[in-house]
Amino acid sequence: MIPQVMHPMFAKPVHDEAARQGFVNDFRVHLASQIFPGNIQGYFKRVLPAFVKENKREPKDRHEVRRVMTKDPYYQLWSAMQRSSQEMIWDSVIDSVERQLPDLIAKAAALKGKGSLTIDPKLEIPRYNTAADIHLQPGAYHGEAGQNDLSAGAIYDRGTFIYSMGALGEHNDGLGRILHGFFRKQWPDRKIERVLDMGCTIGGSVSYWSQKEPNVEFHAVDLGAACLRYGHARAKAVGANVHFSQQNAEKTNFPDASFDLVTSHILLHETSRPAIHNIMKECHRLLKPGGLMLHLDLPQAAGQSPLEGFLWEWEVYNNNEHFYGQLRELDVAEVCAKAGFDKATFKIHQVSSTWDDGQTPYSDENFTFPVYTAEK
Amino acid sequence: MAEAEKKPIKLPRTAKGKKPIYFDPTTDKLLSMVLTLMGELSVVRDRLDTVERLAEKKGVFKVDDIETYDIPEDVNKIRMERRSAYIARVLKCVQDELDQLQQQGDGMNVDLPQ
Numbered sequence: 001m002i003p004q005v006m007h008p009m010f011a012k013p014v015h016d017e018a019a020r021q022g023f024v025n026d027f028r029v030h031l032a033s034q035i036f037p038g039n040i041q042g043y044f045k046r047v048l049p050a051f052v053k054e055n056k057r058e059p060k061d062r063h064e065v066r067r068v069m070t071k072d073p074y075y076q077l078w079s080a081m082q083r084s085s086q087e088m089i090w091d092s093v094i095d096s097v098e099r100q101l102p103d104l105i106a107k108a109a110a111l112k113g114k115g116s117l118t119i120d121p122k123l124e125i126p127r128y129n130t131a132a133d134i135h136l137q138p139g140a141y142h143g144e145a146g147q148n149d150l151s152a153g154a155i156y157d158r159g160t161f162i163y164s165m166g167a168l169g170e171h172n173d174g175l176g177r178i179l180h181g182f183f184r185k186q187w188p189d190r191k192i193e194r195v196l197d198m199g200c201t202i203g204g205s206v207s208y209w210s211q212k213e214p215n216v217e218f219h220a221v222d223l224g225a226a227c228l229r230y231g232h233a234r235a236k237a238v239g240a241n242v243h244f245s246q247q248n249a250e251k252t253n254f255p256d257a258s259f260d261l262v263t264s265h266i267l268l269h270e271t272s273r274p275a276i277h278n279i280m281k282e283c284h285r286l287l288k289p290g291g292l293m294l295h296l297d298l299p300q301a302a303g304q305s306p307l308e309g310f311l312w313e314w315e316v317y318n319n320n321e322h323f324y325g326q327l328r329e330l331d332v333a334e335v336c337a338k339a340g341f342d343k344a345t346f347k348i349h350q351v352s353s354t355w356d357d358g359q360t361p362y363s364d365e366n367f368t369f370p371v372y373t374a375e376k
Numbered sequence: 377m378a379e380a381e382k383k384p385i386k387l388p389r390t391a392k393g394k395k396p397i398y399f400d401p402t403t404d405k406l407l408s409m410v411l412t413l414m415g416e417l418s419v420v421r422d423r424l425d426t427v428e429r430l431a432e433k434k435g436v437f438k439v440d441d442i443e444t445y446d447i448p449e450d451v452n453k454i455r456m457e458r459r460s461a462y463i464a465r466v467l468k469c470v471q472d473e474l475d476q477l478q479q480q481g482d483g484m485n486v487d488l489p490q
Contacts, residue, residue, distance in 0.1 A: 019422035023415045077407075080398035084411045091389070092415075098387045132393030139388035146385050155387075320393045 001025035002166040004158070008111065008237040009230065011104060011154045013096040020092040025162045028085045032165065035078050042074045043307050062301065062309030069310060083318050086136050089162045090155065094138065097154045105148050108229060113236025115218075118245040119225050126248065128272040129223055132320040135163070141201060142224035153202045153230020167353075168204075169361045171238075174353075175265040175369075176205030179296045180212055181356030182349065182371060183261075187292070192216050192260040196286060197242075198249035198279065199223075199267030203231035207240035209263070214241070219254070221247040250278035252286065259286050262293040268372075269298050269324040276330065280339035287376040295372040296351065301328040332372050341374040348372055 001022050006012055013021060047068050051059055059065045069075050097104070125142050133140040137159060143152050161172045168174035183190075193216060197206035200220035210218045220242050222228055228244045235242045247253065249267065262283045268276055283293045301309050313328070315321040337343045350368040354360045398404050428439050447455070464471065 015426060016419050016423060019419040020415060022422070023418040027411075027415070076398050079396075080404060080407050081411060083396065083398070084408045087391070087408070088411065088415060090391070094387050094389065098385065101385045101387075102383065133391040136391040136393070138391045140392065143388065145387050149385070151385070151387050318396055320391065 001029075001162070003170060004161045004166075004172060005170045007171075007234060009104065009108065009154070009157075009233045011093075011097045011100050011158060013158075014099075017092065017096040020095075021158070021162055024085060024088045024092050025165060027088070028082075028162070029165050031078065031082055031085060035081070039069070039072075039075050039078055039311065040307065042072055043069060047072050059306050062304070062306045062313065065306045065310040066313075069307075079314065079318060082314065086163070086319055089159050090137055093155050093158045093162070094151075096158075097151050101145075101149075101151055101154075104154055105150060108150055108233035109148070111233050111236045113239070114241035115232060115235050116243045117228060117232040118243075119228065120246045121225075123223065123246050123248065125223055126250075126272070126275065128270070128275060128323060132322065134270055134320050135159075136320055140224075141222075141227055144226050148229065149226045150230035150233065152224055152226035153228070153234070156202055156227060157204070157230065157234070167361045169355070169359070171204070171208070173204040173208040174355070174361055175296060176208030177355045178351060178353060178369060179205065179263060179265060179294060179371065180209050182351045183294060184212075185356065186349075190292070194259045195219070195261045195263065196221070196252075196254070196259045198262065198264040198283075199270065200231060200244070200265075201227045203228075203235050203240075203242055203244060205265040206242050206263075207231075207235045207238055210235070210240035210242050211238065218242045219259075220244050221249055221252055223248060250275055250282060252282060254286055256285055257288045257291075260288055260291050262286055262291070264295045264297075266297055268295055269321065269327045272323055273326050273330070276327070277335055277338065280335050280341070284340040284376060289376055291376045293372075293374055296369050297327065297372070298324060299328075299368075299370060300330075336372070336374045341376065345375040346373070 004010075043065075048058065051064075051068050059068070070079075129140065129142055133143075137152070137155060139145065139152060141152055141156065145151050157172060161168065164174075169177065192213065195206075195209065195213075195216055195218050197203070197209070197218065197220040200206050200222045201224065203220050206218055206220045210216070218241065220228075220231070222231070222244075223246070225246050228246055232242070232244045235244070245253075249264070249271075264279075268279070271279065287293060299312065301312075304312060309328075313325060316325040332348070333343060333346045336346050349371045351371045353367045353369060399407075428442065431437055432439050
């Protein structure tokens with residue numbers, strides 16, 4: 001596996017913990033590069049011909065592909081191994097976090113730096129976050145194992161690095177790099193003074209933004225207290241200046257017209273349909289007149305072949321990414337219009353996963369993220 | 377924070393949410409066990425690699441001494457026996473099936489409830 005930069009808050013693994021994490025990473029690389037392509041071969045050489053023979057036509061959509069592919073032994077074995085590898089990620093990471101947790105909590109308290117942290121112990125965690133642990137992270141992103149706990153954040157920092165097989169880069173902040181790079185390419189001269197990042201988890205993305213735009217006041221909200229505590233400490237450790245607060249992005253306590261820019265990095269697909277409507281309404285309320293919002297997320301179903309569409313939805317059915325399914329078909333333009341945005345300002349950009357410095361940690365350099373933008 | 381306050385904290389280990397069934401619940405568990413063992417063997421191999429490299433660095437022996445180790449006959453005999461027992465242990469479930477096939481017609485197990 002490629003090395004991850006160990007900032008001062010990083011839960012450094014000892015020998016066997018590191019070896020276990022390295023194995024899971026390399027196992028997932030093998031599954032992705034060597035085993036996964038067999039699903040495509042199997043579909044065209046075995047599953048599709050059988051379907052055509054029986055139905056005298058090809059599958060009309062990804063749902064029909066699902067019905068036949070989930071019975072294919074090769075797919076079943078890949079899928080079961082992929083699921084196991086996901087469980088193994090967390091198992092390999094929790095050991096090192098659990099072992100060092102009291103030290104990490106002490107370290108977070110002692111770290112000097114900029115920004116702030118506001119925790120709301122009374123915040124109600126919505127059901128779309130409590131029904132199942134997203135990405136199979138035990139205890140979920142909002143879980144707390146005790147006072148001042150930051151374990152969910154420490155686990156997330158290492159776990160998502162292994163999950164993405166290093167695709168988020170050595171600082172695990174690739175999504176922030178992609179969105180910030182896109183923003184400055186698209187709006188090079190735009191003046192911003194106050195920015196809000198919604199659903200920031202450990203603030204990897206917003207901390208990168210803060211490092212690139214040191215004169216801007218950055219705020220970041222998330223449901224998870226442990227992720228925010230870790231995020232605040234991590235931001236201090238990397239020299240970022242971010243004001244973190246535990247809030248639901250559907251309804252924050254910021255006054256109307258507070259921000260020039262509102263961003264999110266893969267937040268929308270973790271929220272329910274009513275929540276997305278509320279989040280867009282909140283974006284509209286929070287933006288100053290002329291303000292801009294940028295939401296980076298995962299690809300929608302439109303334009304994908306039935307097989308591609310089916311394969312993209314593995315996470316929906318096998319990795320507790322239940323709400324990604326509904327985002328894949330959602331008319332985001334309509335949601336934004338209902339929230340008060342002028343439809344003429346709404347746009348879906350397909351943004352390259354290549355960073356602005358030319359690096360492409362993604363194995364597929366042609367991969368793009370949809371970024372939904374609208375102006376108030 | 378004082379050392380006395382640094383109490384161990386147990387973190388959750390099981391994710392909430394319904395787990396899909398791929399083959400059947402038992403086969404799914406067996407696959408998970410195989411993959412976990414695969415991982416643990418890799419961990420042990422990495423650790424052995426660390427031991428070898430540290431031994432060379434500290435002048436105990438060279439890694440190449442392992443590659444060129446001339447196996448004495450008595451050591452070879454011990455290893456062959458250990459390997460044979462190891463293979464039999466891992467493949468025991470296959471051997472069990474063979475044994476049961478051979479037992480058919482011998483009148484064994486016929487009185488046991490089906």
